[in-house]
Amino acid sequence: MTEKDAVLAANLEFYRAFASRDFPAMNALWSRAAPVLCIHPGWPALNGREAVMQSWRNILTNPEPTRVMCYDDQAFLYGEFAVVVCEEELAEGHLVATNMFVLEGGKWRMVHHQASPLVARRQTARPQRRNR
Amino acid sequence: MTEKDAVLAANLEFYRAFASRDFPAMNALWSRAAPVLCIHPGWPALNGREAVMQSWRNILTNPEPTRVMCYDDQAFLYGEFAVVVCEEELAEGHLVATNMFVLEGGKWRMVHHQASPLVARRQTARPQRRNR
Numbered sequence: 001m002t003e004k005d006a007v008l009a010a011n012l013e014f015y016r017a018f019a020s021r022d023f024p025a026m027n028a029l030w031s032r033a034a035p036v037l038c039i040h041p042g043w044p045a046l047n048g049r050e051a052v053m054q055s056w057r058n059i060l061t062n063p064e065p066t067r068v069m070c071y072d073d074q075a076f077l078y079g080e081f082a083v084v085v086c087e088e089e090l091a092e093g094h095l096v097a098t099n100m101f102v103l104e105g106g107k108w109r110m111v112h113h114q115a116s117p118l119v120a121r122r123q124t125a126r127p128q129r130r131n132r
Numbered sequence: 133m134t135e136k137d138a139v140l141a142a143n144l145e146f147y148r149a150f151a152s153r154d155f156p157a158m159n160a161l162w163s164r165a166a167p168v169l170c171i172h173p174g175w176p177a178l179n180g181r182e183a184v185m186q187s188w189r190n191i192l193t194n195p196e197p198t199r200v201m202c203y204d205d206q207a208f209l210y211g212e213f214a215v216v217v218c219e220e221e222l223a224e225g226h227l228v229a230t231n232m233f234v235l236e237g238g239k240w241r242m243v244h245h246q247a248s249p250l251v252a253r254r255q256t257a258r259p260q261r262r263n264r
Contacts, residue, residue, distance in 0.1 A: 035208040037217055039228055042251030045217040047206065074179065076167040078234055081213035083244060085169055085177040096171055098230065098246050102210055112215060114230050116248025119174030 007075040007082040010108040011099050015070040015088075021060040027053055031109035034102045039114040041095060067091050082108060087118060094118040139207040139214040142240040143231050147202040147220075153192040159185055163241035166234045171246040173227060199223050214240060219250060226250040 001009070010029065017025040030036055030053065038052040039045050040059075046052045059066065073086035080103040088095040100112040133141070142161065149157040162168055162185065170184040171177050172191075178184045191198065205218035212235040220227040232244035 034210055035215075037208065037215065037230075039217065039230065039248070042249060044219065044228055044250060045206075045230075047217070074177075076169065078166055078213050078243065079211065081210050083167075083169065083232065085171065085179070087176065096176055096246075098169075098171065098177075098244065100215065100232075111210065112230065114228075114246050114248065116171070116246065117174060118176060 003077055003082075004075040007077070007084060007101055007108050008073055010101055010110070011073055011075070011084040011086065012070065014099060014110060014113070015068060018060070018066065019068050021065055023057055023060045026056050026060060029110050031102055031104055031111050033104055034109070034111050036110075037112040039112075039116075041115050041117060070097075088115060135209055135214075136207045139209070139216060139233055139240050140205055142233055142242070143205055143207070143216040143218065144202065146231060146242060146245070147200060150192070150198065151200050153197055155189055155192045158188050158192060161242050163234055163236055163243050165236055166241070166243050168242075169244040171244075171248075173247050173249060202229075220247060 013029055017029060030049065036049045036052050037045055037047055038055060040055060046055055067090060069089040070086050071089065073084055076083045082101045084099045086097055088097050095115045096118045097113065097115040099110060101108040102111050145161055149161060162181065168181045168184050169177055169179055170187060172187060178187055199222060201221040202218050203221065205216055208215045214233045216231045218229055220229050227247045228250045229245065229247040231242060233240040234243050
């Protein structure tokens with residue numbers, strides 16, 4: 001497995017935890033050593049692990065589950081930092097997301113997520129779907 | 133000047149170039165060695181320096197200039213990678229942005245920008261304005 005594959009696997013684990021409302025897995029995925037941020041669609045930036053994980057706890061314990069699929073995921077490496085850009089398909093529409101990771105104890109841990117509405121669509125064939 | 137100050141200065145240079153439609157400065161600010169990405173509001177991700185700089189050339193040569201101010205800018209360091217989250221005030225409304233930088237030849241160069249609409253506002257006092 002290349003380092004890019006490892007980053008993409010961490011990214012898919014994020015969407016698996018998100019779609020299956022697995023808060024322990026989501027909590028384990030986010031860094032404990034590096035600064036942690038998150039920008040949910042329409043929200044101001046959340047800063048710090050406590051605020052970010054509380055937001056995920058609220059989202060994942062919502063009685064109305066979020067159907068989310070990730071596709072067109074691409075990873076970019078910057079030494080021990082990595083960025084994934086991807087698109088998300090939800091019941092409400094399509095989003096475009098940036099997910100950021102740091103290499104921590106040999107594992108890629110999440111440090112930032114920003115998702116925002118996608119208005120223009122790419123002129124491409126049907127996207128490759130990932131994660132359900 | 134601390135490293136965080138240097139990152140915030142690079143971030144302000146981005147908004148200065150943006151607001152003053154200074155394409156050469158914008159072009160100089162973005163990395164030439166690292167992978168470059170950009171997600172404009174509502175757009176899919178642009179990947180690669182050529183596509184990203186072409187988008188900025190189009191935006192900055194638009195006859196209708198963009199009035200943009202950056203505020204609440206906060207920098208986070210991850211070794212030779214840095215993330216700034218900030219809010220943007222434009223004529224059309226408020227956005228929340230993530231700007232990413234790598235240390236390249238002793239200078240912080242931009243590698244990613246994602247801006248998206250801000251719906252919820254923070255419960256804070258009037259934000260500190262930066263850059264006009």
